[in-house]
Amino acid sequence: MGDKSQAIVINEKDNVATALEPLNTGAKVSSEVHGRVEEITLLSDIPMGHKFALKDMEEGEAVIKYGEPIGQSTTKIARGEHVHVHNVVSQPRGGS
């Protein structure tokens, strides 16, 4: 592992990364997962411990962390945008 990472991607299937320090809008952030390096330009301020999107997501798309769906988007989310309670809810259970 080379330079210090500012964000962590826990599982290679994840479509979000978690900030390891407070990050500002416009910052270029790189993080490594299983040897793959992701470079993202942030579209929002991301507090430490909060998530940002690694890819563009449609409304209703599964948000993946730990390789599993932690919820689904309630609106379109752009790569680099803050992903949290304002744009994600738990997935409905049963019947899906």
Add this chain to the structure above:
Amino acid sequence: MTFQGYLRPDGKAGTRNYVLVIPSVGCSQIAGQSIAQGLKDVVCLPNILGCGQVGEDRELVKKTLVGFGTHPNVSAVLIVGNGCEQLAPEKIAQGIAPTGKRVEVIVIQDIGGTTKTIALGKKIVKEMHEDAARLNREPIPLSELILGTECGGSDYTSGLASNPAVGAACDMLVSEGGTAILSETPELIGAEHLLARRARTPEMAQQVLDAVAWWENKAIAAGQNIREANPAPGNIAGGITTLEEKSLGCIYKGGTSPLEEFIPYASHPTKKGLVYMDTPAHDIEQLTGMVAGGAQIIVFTTGRGNPLGTPIAPVIKITANRDTYLKMRDNMDIDVSKIIEGKETVQSAGERILEEIISVASGKATKAEKLGQRDFCLFKMNINI
């Protein structure tokens, strides 16, 4: 890959070589403690139950004590009874006998008082200890290892770093043919359907869902709705978005392997790979259940710090909180805070954890062992009568 362990007559392998004193009832507990006192590698379980119990608790206490007696970290067992207790000491001995190890029973009412019982007990455990000291460690494949996992005193570093690092170590152990136990059913709430999807059979998936429903209803009956109360406002401020995310941060310490078996509290896995044991989230009851089920070693992640150990299985403490590591150096074994600093990958930390598991399984003392943390708590479902 191998560790240096003690091969037992039943083919199982120990990471430690204890003589165990089991009081069958609270009435003989102090006599048992007196027998073990001052003798190196002789441990007495602080059992205060074994009588006045009802329903499934009668079976649970026996199963747990027998599980400690049959455990491969134990070379021989002395059971100390009072005489009129509900849980007959002979019943515990019968449960241990099939392992082929030496098991003796002494009873205070038969011998005639505590003083004589302690004297006789000391004579027996000294013999047992002399026999145990003649055994040597030998190379044992990692496939014989059952690793228990636990998280306690969690903070934001647990779900982000220490649990994923332990998960990576579990995946490596499973790929070596070993076994990892995941447990703490109340902490599955919200992500139980995701764990259930990893079960090998639909029946096993249903067992996971049923176990969560049982605990959730118990908690609701006691006035606590865990699902509605989480994620708590503090969790959300810290970046946790949904209950699934919070619970996955806990579950991820078991790694990403398919679920091979679902076992009740204190039961022995019959499959290798990732196994789920239905336990409380209460740290000591959970540790006690996993050890009774045969776990020879435990990895325990913590954010805020935790001192716990078990009577016979070493517990490795892992934290990704640098402040906690520095403040509690006498309790913490491994620092994985470089993940949080962005200077180490989860995979690399997982490799370090597996190396430490092998060292500790081969005899290296953990911090909890050095501190004499022989914590033990029997899980019970009902009141005592």
